[in-house]
Amino acid sequence: MTAESFAPKSDFIRVLQERGYIHQASDLAGIDALAAEGGLTTYTGYDCTAASLHVGHLLSIMMLHWLQQTGGRPVVLMGGGTTRVGDPSGRDETRKILTLEQIEANKEGIKKTFSRFLSFGEGGGEAVMVDNAEWLTKLNYIEMLRDIGRHFSVNRMMSMDSVRLRLERDQELSFLEFNYMILQSYDFVELNRRFGTRLQMGGSDQWGNIVNGIDLGRRMGTPQLYGLTCPLLTTASGAKMGKTAAGAVWLDAGMLSAYDYWQFWRNTEDADVARFLKLFTLLPLSEIDRLAALQGAEINEAKAILATEATRLMHGAEAAEQAAETARKTFVEGTLAASLPSVAVPRSVLEAGLGVLTAFGPEHAKLVPSTSEARRQIKGGGLRVNDVQVSDEKAVLGLSDLTAEGVIKLSFGRKKHVLLRPE
């Protein structure tokens, strides 16, 4: 039975299906039946490999959001324990081993994101957050081998994608990583015992780990467990979502400003707009259908709405409106928006004269990583001061370059702008 032809009884599965979240499910009818009964407890795990989650994680967070909206109970599992091991899934090489301090710091950073999407608390439908370090770090090796390890067949583990691909390519797979799937499987069983969790959701690269958890549950006597994955997100032209030149598209405002986040969504390819509206906004499908019908340049309206709605979810309405307004002034009116990112520079420096190379470089605007890069970009016509292309790398900025607003606008390419503010 394919996801497309299935007629769901539960609101939860209906929404996921309509909006395109479902990639694979262990037993869609079974999950649907459970969800229809109400109170379906579902978990998704997040490893603490960075100080913030990025857009790649957003799909699964949205699924948890819809779960809660449709009467289910989300369990957010922080991988404080599993991160110490490192998931080999979808990885060509061993992950860097993180220190316990790093993992703890990352965990604290990641936690903040979830409160935007889920409502946490003690009640029946309230979301819960737990850390698998709580039980994984207490495992005793021999006991673990006897109670859990005996249910795993090495023959079968070797056939799992996460292991097989490494072996086929002659890439190292340490015994440490080899154990990851056992720990994740055990998490599922443990969460069933603690919270009655019946369903695990995750990205499509987690399928193997999830299926193993279902099997382990059967062998260890849990009720029937289920798995559901969402597609790995790529853009229509095939690039991985969420990686830009500047790095990952972080969800945490401290690592990526609301304005940059808005810009990320605004720059969506035409072919992705409808799909992303369904996945990353809460707009009703009827509205999305209307926006998706827009053609040519009009589709930009849909992109702006996508950006504002997605930013509203992540950073709040105020930040989203402000980002939209800043973008409108900058790109549509071509005027100078006071809310563009700005960098303070001592007035005395401007009085003495500030070389353009330095102004754009890492010391001030940070638009380019080095002054050598600034020099190259000037040759290529990529740098502008107050919207005038810089042609001379020896040019010097001074107080006379201040605009009526009392700032100097530096631009790198068409899209990246920074205001220098004297102080």
Place this chain on the structure above:
RNA sequence: GGGGGAAUGUCCCGAGCGGCAAAGGGGGCGGACUGUAAAUCCGCUGCGUAAGCUUCGUAGGUUCGAGUCCUACUUCCCCCA
């Protein structure tokens, strides 16, 4: 434990008779065209506002000169046990 091979421009892959800031490709960035899109074309892709400086796993050595030759070490891969 024995034998063989490999480490190249801090994104990846990858060429490199002793004169090399080092071929080529991917990716990325910029420009043009557009609609803050895609596709296409062009340019750039070590640091330095200059003279110049620092790169080819690490440390020594040979040489006027070393990514290239020699020695040791480190890491990885393959074959045998």
